[in-house]
Amino acid sequence: MAIDVFSELQPKDLLFLGEAALRTLEISLTAIGIGSAFGVVFGWMMSEGNRFVTFIINAILDIFRSVPLIIQLILFDSFISIAGYPLPAFVSGTIVLSVYTAALVANVARGGVEAVPASLRKASRSLGLSYWQDLRYIVWPVGLRAVFPSWIGVALSVVKDSALVSVIGYVELLKASQILITRTQDTFVILTIAGLFYFALSYPISKASDYIERRWNQ
């Protein structure tokens, strides 16, 4: 795509923004999916494992919660390039974002398992359910209900944090806006479009999640 220097905002620029918005969705949904799956497993291991396992997993995941995402991205990107296996920006971005998501989801999932009263689990085992059946039919639904709003919170923050993947060259929505701003100088229009996209995605979901939480708490 040819980019003219300092020209007006054109219809094809909107297409450019739209594609970038799709890339934002693509990378964040992929990361949320992969990260949540791993996060649930880690969370389960932390709540059911022995102290040592819990400590080790928590200490490792804590690193990803205590270092800025932007640094994690740059570090991973430079590591794979010096290791001689450069990856497309989408792939390395997805890997870093997924690990980051898993670290956040693990805590949520742990809270979910621990929110299930021990007496409830004893009751289900006393009925003859196996450990895995208890996990599937009791812990999962009860725990999910307890932490679903927190999981939505994590998922939405991953969508917003995906804006940082631009630093390793992935042209998602915010990077695309920045490119267009530099060229057209139509700052407000472009920023408003970008902001509205995030807002229109995040606001209804977070309100719906608040609503569900209130309904469940009644």
Added chain:
Amino acid sequence: MDYEFLWRPVFQAFPQLLKASLVTIEVSIISMVIGLAAGLLLFFARSSGVWIARFFASVWIEVARNTPALFQLFFFKFGLGAIGIIIDSYITVVMALAFNTAGYMAETFRGGFKAIPGSQLNSARSLGMTFVQAQCYVVIPQVLRAVWHPMTNQFIWVMLLTSLGMLVGLRELSGETQFLYSKTFRAFEFFAATAIIYYCIAKLMLLLFRLIAWRLFRGQ
């Protein structure tokens, strides 16, 4: 892999990195303090009877919570730049982070005040305390305890977010790292060191907040 790790430039630049860490900590504290104060005001505005205050506060809170922090930073940088207000990158970052924090803290305060039963206020009033006395000595100390944990998380979150400064030319820890590595092209080594420093700052902050909490809330 025929790459040779070279750590010497990093060690040589270590004093500069530590100095930049102070900028990171400074920016975090200033943004957090402004954000906390603004967040409290937003909470009051949103629960006030004046619709214009409620509307303004709601817009602020929802935009802060539902758009990326990087977007907010760009808005302060490019947006204000477009209407001719060019501000220093330090102030830009502080404004954006304080804006973001205020939105999240307003919601945290709402939860904190809601967690204190109305009977606490009643029993304080029944002892002859005025509304203001009851708030200051009975309600607010309990709210502080209720919001302490989320407030600690927010503080660390703000500290991590200061790294966005590198994208608008602020020489805090990340910005300084970028500057130094561009002279030596040792990206991995430099950013690895930086990651470790961030981790240490985060843990120190957590420790400090735990100590303060231990002093403030012991026995409870």
Added chain:
Amino acid sequence: MIEIKNLKKSFDELQVLKGIDLTVNNGEVLSVIGSSGSGKSTLLYCINALEPIDSGSILVDGIGVHDKSTDVNKLRQKIGMVFQQFNMFPHLTAQENVALAPRKVKKMSKKDAMDLAARQLEHVGLGQKLNSYPSALSGGQQQRVAIARALAMEPSYMLFDEVTSALDPELVGEVEDTMRMLAKEGMTMILVTHEINFARDVSDRIAFFHEGRMEEINSPDQLINHPTSEHTVKFLSNVR
């Protein structure tokens, strides 16, 4: 003396007090009984100006509680109140709980307030628990701290709003004993309660409330053994 004249009070559409006339003399212990929703707790909240009233008047030592010119914060110092929920301030120790209002409202020095608090806690039998936080106290102990906290303001009147109904059965006795002690010392008290036997023991008079009206007021013996209103008869047969 507390004089209540034709007191009316509504929450939205619902009238909870439909014209109450009642006088409580100094040194008297009055118990108020009745089913929930009869307006008995609301009466206490109105006496302490924690709820506004619609019409009528409440005079405490001749001062109108709801008059615009009345300084309620000053008036409330005369009227101690203990609530159904445990209302100890969770961020303060027992002694600090009791000392807070004397310090901030009566502007006592910290030392004097803490000494006073220690004496009051001693008085309700909690001299060993001065430095305990509420989380380390039983419900019964918390309620006794709440009583000591109210007493520390040296009130002329004490209002008790179902103070034992949130307690485990085995903890009711210690709180009732504390109230008995106060009654013996000559404190003027109004207590809203569900414990008929306790009310009979401790009260000079018992009032029965039904749907916002005072159906009957009499000596404990008369009201319990020879009730005149059919609602009282029904209520008493249900609680026994």
